[in-house]
Amino acid sequence: MDAENTRDDNIEGKESRGISRKTLLKAALIAPAAPLLFGAPALARNAQGTGQLLDPTPFCDDGDDPTIAQTEGPYFKPNSPLRSTLTGPGVPLTVSGYVFGRSCQPIANALLDFWQADTNGAYDNTGYTFRGHQFSDAQGAFKLTTIVPGLYPGRTRHIHVKVQAPNRPVLTTQLYFPNEPRNNTDTIFHPSLLMNVRTVGSGREASFDFVLNIIGTPSPSPTPTTTPPPSGTWRAGASYRAGDQVTYANLTYRCLQAHTAYAGWEPPNVPALWQRV
Numbered sequence: 580m581d582a583e584n585t586r587d588d589n590i591e592g593k594e595s596r597g598i599s600r601k602t603l604l605k606a607a608l609i610a611p612a613a614p615l616l617f618g619a620p621a622l623a624r625n626a627q628g629t630g631q632l633l634d635p636t637p638f639c640d641d642g643d644d645p646t647i648a649q650t651e652g653p654y655f656k657p658n659s660p661l662r663s664t665l666t667g668p669g670v671p672l673t674v675s676g677y678v679f680g681r682s683c684q685p686i687a688n689a690l691l692d693f694w695q696a697d698t699n700g701a702y703d704n705t706g707y708t709f710r711g712h713q714f715s716d717a718q719g720a721f722k723l724t725t726i727v728p729g730l731y732p733g734r735t736r737h738i739h740v741k742v743q744a745p746n747r748p749v750l751t752t753q754l755y756f757p758n759e760p761r762n763n764t765d766t767i768f769h770p771s772l773l774m775n776v777r778t779v780g781s782g783r784e785a786s787f788d789f790v791l792n793i794i795g796t797p798s799p800s801p802t803p804t805t806t807p808p809p810s811g812t813w814r815a816g817a818s819y820r821a822g823d824q825v826t827y828a829n830l831t832y833r834c835l836q837a838h839t840a841y842a843g844w845e846p847p848n849v850p851a852l853w854q855r856v
């Protein structure tokens with residue numbers, strides 16, 4: 580995260596706050612098809628078919644965490660429920676979008692694990708309120724139904740998320756809201772992670788497209804090898820629940836998040852789903 584860039588991006592005034600040079604460049608590329616609405620970050624989906632190589636979504640560590648070396652941040656908990664609707668009091672919010680690779684190809688079956696504060700700015704560290712994971716569909720689309728997270732000391736308004744394409748590294752990042760006063764002072768905030776947000780009735784509708792650092796379509800199958808698959812109890816196609824244990828290549832793993840296993844999601848490949856015991 581580059582705090583100086585954040586200040587530079589904000590120096591031009593409230594209306595332009597949050598639009599980085601990169602975002603403007605991206606918007607300019609799509610201008611003939613979708614004129615830039617001032618204050619609205621461009622969506623990666625609009626670059627489809629242009630042949631433009633997209634910048635990956637930046638990584639963003641949670642700097643308010645004393646254990647910052649852990650990419651999960653201070654309030655991440657494994658084992659989040661498989662659900663796309665997070666319920667509780669607050670202003671209704673939907674966050675929808677797509678997961679793309681850098682060539683703008685949709686990434687199907689990407690794991691998206693969201694966690695956020697409640698309307699009062701508190702995280703549920705004993706249960707799983709406002710925590711849940713889902714998978715992108717065949718078009719790479721996802722939709723989270725939740726509430727607008729509250730503020731807590733030292734941070735601007737944000738939603739945490741981990742995104743992982745099958746058999747690929749985890750992207751840990753955060754999503755931000757435009758026109759938040761604290762965006763100016765939050766040293767973790769980055770304008771490229773601003774969502775498009777609009778008010779609909781008494782709620783909000785937000786959109787954001789993730790761009791993973793993947794070129795080409797990730798194969799759902801592991802790279803063929805000349806050696807037979809390692810022996811063990813793990814099986815593609817099986818449904819696992821958090822806490823389940825399997826063996827794979829003579830090692831034991833514990834399931835962190837309920838999921839249906841795909842080829843390519845062997846326990847050593849998906850640390851978001853399996854932990855060595």
Ligand SMILES: [Fe+2]
Nearest residue numbers: 654734737739
């Ligand atoms: Fe947070």
